[in-house]
Amino acid sequence: MASSTIDIQGICDPQFANVHDAFASNFADLGEVGAGVAVAVDGRLVVDLWGGHADAARVRPWQRHTIVNVYSSTKGVTATVAALLAGRGQLDYDTPVRRYWPEFAQAGKEDVLVHHLLDHRVGLPYLAEGATLDVMYDWPAAVRTLEAQSPVWTPGERAGYHAFTFGWLVGEVLRRITGVSVGTLVRDELAGPLSVDVSIGTPGDDPHIAEMVVATRSPDDRPGAGVLPWYATELHERAIGSVNTPQFRQAELPAANGHSNARSLARIYGMLACDGRDAGRQIVDTAAVARLPVESSSGYDVVLERDLRRSVGFNLAMPDGLTGYGPNPRTFGHGGAGGSLGFADPDARIGFGYAMNRMRLDRDGDPRWLRLIDAVYAAI
Secondary structure (H helix, E strand, O other): OOHHHOOOEEEEOHHHHHHHHHHHHHHHHOOOOEEEEEEEEOOEEEEEEEEEEOOOOOOOEOOOOOEEEOOOHHHHHHHHHHHHHHHOOOOOOOOEHHHOOHHHOOOOOOOOEHHHHHOOOOOOOOOOOOOOHHHHOOHHHHHHHHHHOOOOOOOOOOEOOOOOHHHHHHHHHHHHHHOOOHHHHHHHHHHHHHOOOEEEOOOOOOOOEOOOEOOOOOHHHOOOOOOOOHHHHHHHHHHHHOOOOHHHHHOOOOOOOEEEOHHHHHHHHHHHHOOOEEOOEEOOOHHHHHHOOOOOEEEEEOOOOEEEEEOOOOEEOOOOOOOOOOOOOOOEEEEOOOOOEEEEEOOOOEEEEEEEOEOOOOOOOOHHHHHHHHHHHHOO
């Protein structure tokens, strides 16, 4: 579809006009269906653009308040709530999980530390055999399953992406501390104070939700296919394929089913890029934010089969640039399956957000947001 047929709306500071051009070119030559991109600098939105369509049939226009499932970009939102609790002294990343969740301390998990859950080193990258979508949508059932599971490696000794289990593992710790679900925490502690559109557990009939144009991999090309048991990758694929169902949208999956948009991701990460402050208010404690760019784990991820650097819930910039977070070494953020991305650059005080509904399956960075990020840094 030619860019001339796409009505790109929103705001764009003249300094960032090349971001507008890059966004338009994604529709022209990269097959974009519907999307938004936003950039906050020093807490001010300098780019907030959206365009295209919110459905595969290209009938519903993508609008200002359109939201979409952002898959694993949800992990960054969940990790931000964890940082908020850490800043209040309610959560200690370096303490054993059993302090908050006693039932977790079984089957070889007695000495697991909280940060092992956040940096994907606990050794529970999938639910046990027999788990179904019904278990994934049933919080107590998923938690009981993980309590009883033995790690597939010694916790702390290696890293492997916990695509869905991250959400229950981190989320149950947060629930034990606060007495409320992660979805409630996101609503009350982030969405409300920042006035952003972000939710974990979203009404299935919300008219603002865009339809995902789902892409799936062949069995041999799925991340972790050489490491995870067949039933784990099959369950993950079924979950991804269920993204447009009310059941998926309404469940609370703090690793994978947050619904948001580019503006909201940029606002959240823009706050983190500015020492936890937004519009003169301290949302996340400055000392807690300072922990977020600090490497907690690095090296080969046995599930994703590539080298990665991580902090407490976030991916960190890589020297090879494959994370796509721009040129500065302290950037941190998280992307989602198919292309969504949010990150904070505390050196440039930039918050970036990109959300879309047409999934791509690029292993070395999505060319849509790579193009957008290049345009951002070329403008500053």
